[in-house]
Amino acid sequence: MSDIVLQTRGLTKHYGGVHALVDADFVLRRGEHVAIMGDNGAGKSTFVRQITGVERPTAGSIWFDGREVQFNGPLEAREAGIECVFQNLALCDDLDVPSNLFLGREKVLFNLGPFSILDRKGMRAATEAALQRTAVKIPNLANTIRNMSGGQRQCVAIARAATFASKLIIMDEPTAALGVQETAQVENIIRHLKAQGEPLILVSHNMRQVFDLVDRIVVFRRGRIVANLRKEETDGQDVVAYITGAKTQALEDAA
């Protein structure tokens, strides 16, 4: 069996005349944590939107878990085993933690045509188990999202991704809006995922975080992948040089 979880070949996305993503060849292997870095507008989120089914690429192919995939929407990507924590989190403010964890995938006791009776006890128990498994700490599960701190919200979104992602988790700037303590908690969850052998793509601007957490750094610049660097063979200065374009690398494949 191949050890490749995700591969893109020539992945390209144009928005009218804007070439947001150009010819991206990318590989993620089992158990690997890879950071995607790049300046604002470099194409990082565009890349993530193509591989999570939010948008359809203009050209190129995506291979996931050994087969070529063309997702018609994020639900299909989720069903295939790709979970993404987006910058806007996609949580419902007025619902509590279990309801958010199971949003769109509710456990039901009875299904009576248009009405169904939710298995609230089952969802609560499963939520507790999921939080324990992912090392996420949330004091009161009955709290609505509205009443939670940014860090707690982020943890709920990550716990949801980690609960349902059977194969791949993607995090787009998971700590951008968080304080020091909350950032540390999210980073601990990421370490926990690594220890469990779960592959991860981490979009981040935070150099310290990237060097702490990942195995490999892929740099985007003006829509193209311009560097593929093993962590132990590079340093912050080197990565910045690729981000700004001061340095370039002859790339065969971002693998």
Ligand SMILES: Nc1ncnc2c1ncn2[C@@H]1O[C@H](COP(=O)(O)OP(=O)(O)OP(=O)(O)O)[C@@H](O)[C@H]1O
């Ligand atoms: N829906 C869209 N329509 C038109 N242009 C877009 C669209 N989405 C992104 N772009 C453009 O594509 C380019 C890449 O944007 P993208 O959001 O992928 O960058 P990014 O690396 O994620 O940046 P940031 O770090 O600021 O989030 C930018 O020039 C952006 O303006």
